[in-house]
Structure formats: C-alpha cells, structure tokens
Amino acid sequence: MAAHPSAARKRTASWRLLDANGPPPPAKRIKTHPAFHHTLCLPPHPNNIRPLGNAYFSAIPSCRDPGLGSIRLLPDALLVTLLCHMYLPARTLCRLAQTSQAWYAFALSDDLWRHMYIRDYAARPFRFDRNWRCTYAHAYRHILPSSKPLVLAPTPLKLRGMFSDILYTPHLYSSIPLSAICGIATETVDRRADLSVSHFVTEYGIPNKPVILTAVVPHWPAFVKWDLPYLQRKCGDRLLRAEAIHLTMHDYLHYSQQCHEESPLYLFDKHVAHSLVDDYTVPPPFADDMLLLLADKRPDHTWLIVGPARSGSTFHVDPNCTSAYNAVIRGAKKWLLYPPGTIPPGVFVSDDGSEVTSPLSVTEWFVNFYTQAINSAVKPLECVCRAGEVLFVPHGWFHLVINLEPSIAITSNFTPSYSLPTVLRWLKDRPDQVSGYRGHDLYSDFVDAVKRKRPDLLPFHTSTNHGTAPLTSHHDDNTWQSSDSTRQFKFDFSNPDHTDD
Numbered sequence: 001m002a003a004h005p006s007a008a009r010k011r012t013a014s015w016r017l018l019d020a021n022g023p024p025p026p027a028k029r030i031k032t033h034p035a036f037h038h039t040l041c042l043p044p045h046p047n048n049i050r051p052l053g054n055a056y057f058s059a060i061p062s063c064r065d066p067g068l069g070s071i072r073l074l075p076d077a078l079l080v081t082l083l084c085h086m087y088l089p090a091r092t093l094c095r096l097a098q099t100s101q102a103w104y105a106f107a108l109s110d111d112l113w114r115h116m117y118i119r120d121y122a123a124r125p126f127r128f129d130r131n132w133r134c135t136y137a138h139a140y141r142h143i144l145p146s147s148k149p150l151v152l153a154p155t156p157l158k159l160r161g162m163f164s165d166i167l168y169t170p171h172l173y174s175s176i177p178l179s180a181i182c183g184i185a186t187e188t189v190d191r192r193a194d195l196s197v198s199h200f201v202t203e204y205g206i207p208n209k210p211v212i213l214t215a216v217v218p219h220w221p222a223f224v225k226w227d228l229p230y231l232q233r234k235c236g237d238r239l240l241r242a243e244a245i246h247l248t249m250h251d252y253l254h255y256s257q258q259c260h261e262e263s264p265l266y267l268f269d270k271h272v273a274h275s276l277v278d279d280y281t282v283p284p285p286f287a288d289d290m291l292l293l294l295a296d297k298r299p300d301h302t303w304l305i306v307g308p309a310r311s312g313s314t315f316h317v318d319p320n321c322t323s324a325y326n327a328v329i330r331g332a333k334k335w336l337l338y339p340p341g342t343i344p345p346g347v348f349v350s351d352d353g354s355e356v357t358s359p360l361s362v363t364e365w366f367v368n369f370y371t372q373a374i375n376s377a378v379k380p381l382e383c384v385c386r387a388g389e390v391l392f393v394p395h396g397w398f399h400l401v402i403n404l405e406p407s408i409a410i411t412s413n414f415t416p417s418y419s420l421p422t423v424l425r426w427l428k429d430r431p432d433q434v435s436g437y438r439g440h441d442l443y444s445d446f447v448d449a450v451k452r453k454r455p456d457l458l459p460f461h462t463s464t465n466h467g468t469a470p471l472t473s474h475h476d477d478n479t480w481q482s483s484d485s486t487r488q489f490k491f492d493f494s495n496p497d498h499t500d501d
Contacts, residue, residue, distance in 0.1 A: 040176060040177075040180065042171075042172065042175045042176065043175055045168060045171045046156045046171070047104070047105060047108075047156050047157060047158065047159050047162070048158040048159045048160070048162065049105055049159060049162045049163070049164060049167050049168050049171070050162070050163050050168060051163065051164075051165055051168050051172075052163045052164060052165045052168075053163075054163055055161075055163035058161070058163070060160050060161040061161055062161050062162075062163055063100070063101045063102050063159065063160060063161040063162055064102045064161075064162065064163065064164070065102075066100070066102075067099075067100030067101050067102025067103060068100070068102045068103065068106075076164050076165070076166035076167065077166050079106060080106065080109070080111075080112070080166055080167075083106060083107070083109075083112055084112060084115050087119075090116065090120075090136060090137075090140060093107045093108075093112075093116075094107070101157075101159045101160065101161070101162055102162065104157060104159065105159055105162045105164065105167055106167070108133060108156075109167060109170075110131050110132045110133065110170070110261065111132075111170055113131070113132035113133040113135075113136050114132040114261075116132075116136055117132055117135055117136045117139065118244045118245065120136070120139075121136070121139040121140075122244050122245050122246070123246070124139055124142075125247075125251075126245055126246070126247035126251050126255075127139075127251055127254070128251070128254060128255035128258055128259065130258065169364075170261070170262050172262075172367075173262035173263075173361055173363040173364050173367065174260055174261050174262040174310070174363075176363065176367065178309065178310065178334075178363075178366075178402070178404055181363070181366040181367055181370060182334045182366055182370070182402065182404070183334075183370065183374065183382060184334065184384055184404065186374075186382040186383075187382065187383050187384070188379075188381045188382050188383065189210050189211065189212055189335070189337075189381050189382070189383035189391070190204075190209075190210075190211045190212065191211075191212045191214055191389075192211055192212070192213055192214065193213075193214050193215045194215060195211075195213060195285065197284050197285050197287075197288075200285035200392075201285070201416075201418060204392060204394075205285070205394075205416060205418055205419075206418050208339075208340070208394040208395065208396070208397075208419075209394060210337055210381055210383075210391065210392055210393060210394060210397065211391075211392050212383060212385060212389050212390065212391050212392075213283060213285070213389065213390045213392070214388065214389050216283045216327070216390050217280075217327050217328070217329065217387075217388045217389060217390055218388045220279060220280040220281065220327075220329075221278070221279045221280070222276070222279035222280045222329050222410070223329060223387075223388060225279060226276075226279065226329045226330065226408055227330060227408075228253055228306075228406075228408075231249055231304075231306065231408070232249045232250055232253060234249075234272070234275065234276065235248065235249035235250075235272055236248075236249075238271070238272060240252065240267055240269040240271075240272055241267070241268060241269050241270075242255075242265040242266060242267040242268070242269075243265050243266060243268070245265060249267075249272075249306075252265070252267050252306065256306075256307070256308040256311075256406065257308075259308065261310075262310065262360075262361045262363050262364065263310070263311070263360065263361035263362070263363070264307065264308050264310055264311040265307075265311070266305070266307045266311040266312065266313070267304070267305065267306040267307060268303050268304075268305055269303060269304050270300050270301075270302065270303050270304075272304050273302045273303050273304040273410060274302070276304065276410075280327070280410060282412070283325060283327075283390060285392070286323075286325050286392070286412070286414055286416075288414075288416045288417055288418075289414040289415060289416065290415045290416065290417055290420055290423075290446075290450070290454070290457075291322075291413075291414060291415050291446075293446070293449035293450060293452075293453045293454060294445060294446065294449050297437075297438070297439050297445060299319070299320055299413075299434075299435065299436040299437040299438075299442065300436035301322075301412055301413045301414065301436075302410070302411070302412040302413075303410070303411050303412075304408075304409075304410060305326075305407070305408070305409040305410070305411055306407070306408050306409075307403045307406070307407055308403065308406050309403050309404060309405050309406060310362075310363060310402065310403065311402070311403050312333075312362040312400070312401045312402035312403055313362070313399075313400065313401050314358040314359065314360075314361070314362055314365060314400060315336075315338075315344050315346075315347045315356070315358045315365070315398050315399065315400045316356060316358075316398065316399070316400075317356075317396060317397065317398055317399075318393065318395065318413055319413070319433075319434075319435035319436060320413070320415075320423070320426070320427065320434055320435060320436070320437075320442070321395050321396065321415075321419075321422060321423045321426035321427070322395055322413035322414060322415050322423070323392070323393060323394050323395045323413070323414055323415065323416065323419065324392075324393040324411060324412065324413045324414070325390050325391065325392055325393070325411065325412060325414075326385065326390065326391045326393065326401075326409055326410075326411040327389075327390040327409060327410050327411070328385050328386060328387050328388070328389055328390070328407060328408075328409045329387060329408045329409060329410065330387050330406070330407055330408040331386075331387060331403060331404070331405045331406055331407025331408060331409075332384055332385070332386045332387070332403070332404045332405050332407065333384065333385045333401050333402070333403055333404065333407060333409070334382075334383075334384050334401065334402050334404055335381075335382065335383050335384070335385060335391060335399060335400070335401050336373070336380040336381070336382055336399065336400045336401075337380055337381045337382075337393065337397050337398070337399040337400075338378070338380050338381075338397060338398040338399070339378075339396075339397060340395075340396035340397060341396075342378050342398065343398065344358075344369070344373060344380065344398050344400070345369040345372045345373050345376065346358060346359055346365055346368060346369040346372075347398070352430075353430070353433070354432065354433050362400060362401075362402040363402070365400065366402070384404065395415075395419055395422065395423070396422075417454075417457060420450075420457060424443065424446065424447065427442055427443035427446060428443045431443060
C-alpha cells in the first residue's frame with residue numbers, strides 16, 4: 001500500500017529548480033534526471049527553504065548543522081520520520097521550533113502538522129485554518145478549559161541558509177504547474193458518442209479495454225444541478241469522508257478553497273451518493289451488474305467524489321476484480337491506465353498482490369516517472385476526462401487519476417456477466433484481499449446468488465472452477481491483452497488513507 005502522507009519521502013531530484021529569490025546556478029553544475037530538461041521558475045518556499053543543491057552556490061552558510069546540534073548526524077529523511085512517530089506533544093514541537101532556524105524548519109513542517117492533526121483530532125469537528133499547524137491550533141483551542149485565544153505568528157519566518165530537499169519538495173509538488181508535467185494533450189483512449197450496449201460489449205467489454213462515452217452524462221439531471229452550492233445544500237450537516245477525516249461538505253469546500261499542498265484531501269463518500277440517485281442513472285453499457293444479485297449484501301460500490309486541483313488517486317487496481325465507470329460532472333481529470341499484468345514505473349507490488357507501494361502523491365509520480373512511462377516499451381493509455389464524459393475502467397487495470405481543476409464526479413464498481421468467470425476465480429483464490437464486504441464469504445455468497453437468480457450463468461461458474469481462462473484471453477486482437485492477465489492487485493477502500501477514483 002502507499003505510504004502514509006506523513007512518512008519520510010525518498011525523492012528523486014528530477015527537475016532543475018530555479019529559486020525565485022535569485023538567479024539560477026549554472027546548468028552544467030546541476031544533476032538532473034536524464035529524462036527531464038525542463039526549466040521551471042517557482043515561487044519561493046514560504047519559509048525560504050531551498051533545495052539542497054543551492055547550498056553549493058550560496059554565499060549564506062548553511063544553518064542546518066549548527067542549529068540541530070548533535071542531531072545533525074541524522075539525515076533529513078530520518079529526522080522527519082522520527083518527528084512523525086515520536087508522538088511529541090504540540091507544545092514540545094513549538095518550543096523546539098524556537099531554539100534555532102533549523103529546528104523551526106523541521107518542527108513546523110506542514111506535513112508534520114497534518115500528520116499530528118489526523119493523529120490527535122481526526123474524530124473532532126474539522127475546520128481548516130490557513131495551514132495544518134493553524135488548523136491543529138484551532139482544534140486545540142476548542143478543548144482548552146480557558147477561552148483565551150491561542151496566539152500564532154501572523155507570518156512565517158524567512159529562514160537564512162536552510163537547504164533541504166526533504167523539506168523543499170512538498171512545496172515543489174504543490175506549486176509546479178500541472179500543465180508542465182501531466183501530458184494534458186495526449187489522448188489515447190477511444191471516445192464514442194453513440195455506442196450501443198452490444199457494440200460496447202464486443203468492442204470494449206469483452207476485450208477489457210477502456211473507453212470514454214461522451215453522450216451519457218449530459219442527459220442526467222446531475223449535469224445541470226450539481227455544483228458546489230447544490231451539494232452543500234443537499235449534504236447539510238451530514239458528516240462525509242475525506243480520507244482519514246470526517247467533515248461536512250461546507251467545511252470541506254472551505255478547506256479545498258484554502259489548501260495549498262501537494263496531495264489535498266480527497267472527498268470520497270459512499271453514503272451521500274445514495275441520496276443523490278435521482279440525479280443520475282447507470283449508463284446502459286454498465287447496467288449488466290452481477291453484484292446486484294447480492295442485493296443489500298453487495299460490497300460498497302458507488303461514491304461521490306469531490307476534490308480540488310491536484311487531488312487524486314495514486315496507482316491502484318479496483319477492488320474485488322471489479323470494473324468501474326467514472327462520470328465527471330464538473331471539472332477535468334487526467335487518467336493513466338496500464339493493462340493487466342503491467343506494473344507502472346515507480347510502483348512496487350508484493351508477491352501475492354496484497355500490498356501496493358507507490359509515490360506519496362500523484363504529482364510526485366508525474367515529476368519523477370511520467371517521462372519514463374511514456375518512453376517505455378509498454379506505454380500507458382492516457383486521457384483527460386472532462387465534464388459530461390464517463391470513463392470505463394476495465395477490471396485488472398492499474399490506473400492513476402489527478403484532478404486538473406476542481407472536480408465533481410460519481411463513480412461505481414460493477415461486475416458484468418461477461419467477466420463473471422474471472423471475478424469468481426479471483427474471489428475464490430484471494431479471499432484475504434476482498435474489500436468492502438460486510439458478509440462472511442463473498443465468493444460463497446456470490447455463487448449461491450448466481451445459482452438462485454441466474455442459473456443460466458452456471459456453465460461459466462463450472463468452467464471457472466476447472467481453471468478455464470477468462471473470456472478476455474480468447475481475443476488475440478486485443479492490443480492490451482497480457483499473458484499474465486489474471487494477475488490482480490488489491491485496492492482497499494476500507495483503509496482511510498487510500499481512496500479510489
């Protein structure tokens with residue numbers, strides 16, 4: 001699984017960084033990833049922290065070692081990890097920040113205070129206030145017996161001589177223009193307007209191939225009605241889920257308008273989606289859903305998704321061998337998709353497929369691995385799915401998505417009848433990787449439901465038990481069919497730190 005957002009970052013120096021406070025150092029002295037030749041001028045870090053390489057060309061001596069004392073022997077990544085996992089009280093961190101410029105930089109890192117807020121106050125009412133340190137202070141003030149306000153410095157200190165890649169890269173990834181790194185102009189996923197169900201099944205469903213449908217969403221009431229004020233009225237004071245935090249739609253929208261971070265909280269809620277069902281209908285190509293046979297026992301399947309620009313999901317495969325559709329109501333989403341059996345660059349999968357490790361944010365992946373991906377022998381499919389379009393994500397495909405602008409979408413997972421052999425085999429062989437099911441044994445319950453309600457599909461079940469290859473393996477003309485197409489990977493919606501799109 002992906003590392004926690006507060007974990008120490010193992011970064012790759014892939015860009016030539018130009019500090020807005022001064023001229024760039026000579027390019028020949030900069031070590032960059034060979035795939036990147038971009039020159040970017042970014043706004044300065046709020047605390048004037050600069051990339052480590054700037055120290056070699058700066059007339060200002062580094063304040064790190066003198067400021068950290070004996071702790072200077074620890075590398076920055078380890079020091080960040082220790083601060084995240086030592087469970088130091090907030091008062092202790094604030095006092096530590098007063099001792100030196102170096103400790104100020106480490107102890108007041110916004111990533112650290114986000115980690116602390118989730119650790120200490122995730123279950124309390126959420127109200128974002130400028131940054132995560134102020135947000136923590138806001139929550140802390142409300143539990144104090146005294147009503148005295150907590151005084152915070154109105155502006156961050158401008159440090160002199162603080163050079164650290166670990167502390168600088170969150171600023172880089174939160175500031176870098178998405179248009180410079182995401183390949184927005186690349187479109188390799190088919191777009192179809194008038195696609196009958198039968199043509200969808202033969203051209204995309206059975207071949208297990210992504211496609212964008214352009215003539216479905218514009219007919220939904222949601223396409224006219226859904227905007228942020230409408231969702232705020234519909235949701236009221238209901239608590240929604242944005243990763244590890246529960247909050248109201250009002251408070252989430254307040255957060256999304258203020259936040260400036262590399263991986264913003266992504267609202268991904270299954271409960272409110274059910275209250276909006278009158279505003280949309282399941283697209284006909286996706287109405288063939290065998291999971292409906294489970295009635296109220298079916299695993300979690302439909303979610304409302306709201307997120308600001310830069311929010312998204314790192315590479316994952318949808319749970320329980322399901323396919324999915326993702327309909328964009330507002331905004332635009334950049335997608336990358338890899339066929340079954342192909343692991344994207346920068347992603348590591350355990351032998352049994354139960355653990356997937358990827359970069360901490362989608363932006364980080366694009367900066368460090370996108371050029372490698374598009375120059376590899378097996379290139380990903382790419383597209384930007386815009387308002388009014390719906391993307392079909394076949395089962396077993398690794399996919400990544402990032403919001404290019406504030407977005408609203410509805411997504412749902414389903415199991416069509418033509419995928420039933422593959423899905424049943426997966427459920428039988430990988431019971432420990434089943435996600436979002438509240439029953440005892442999804443495989444047994446699913447088989448029983450098929451026997452009772454769709455006995456005509458039993459031959460498929462029988463062939464699955466005898467190890468017959470999935471239907472997709474019979475389509476030799478499928479460009480994306482992998483020889484390892486049955487290999488699947490777990491993506492667990494029950495983990496609060498991971499969300500799908």
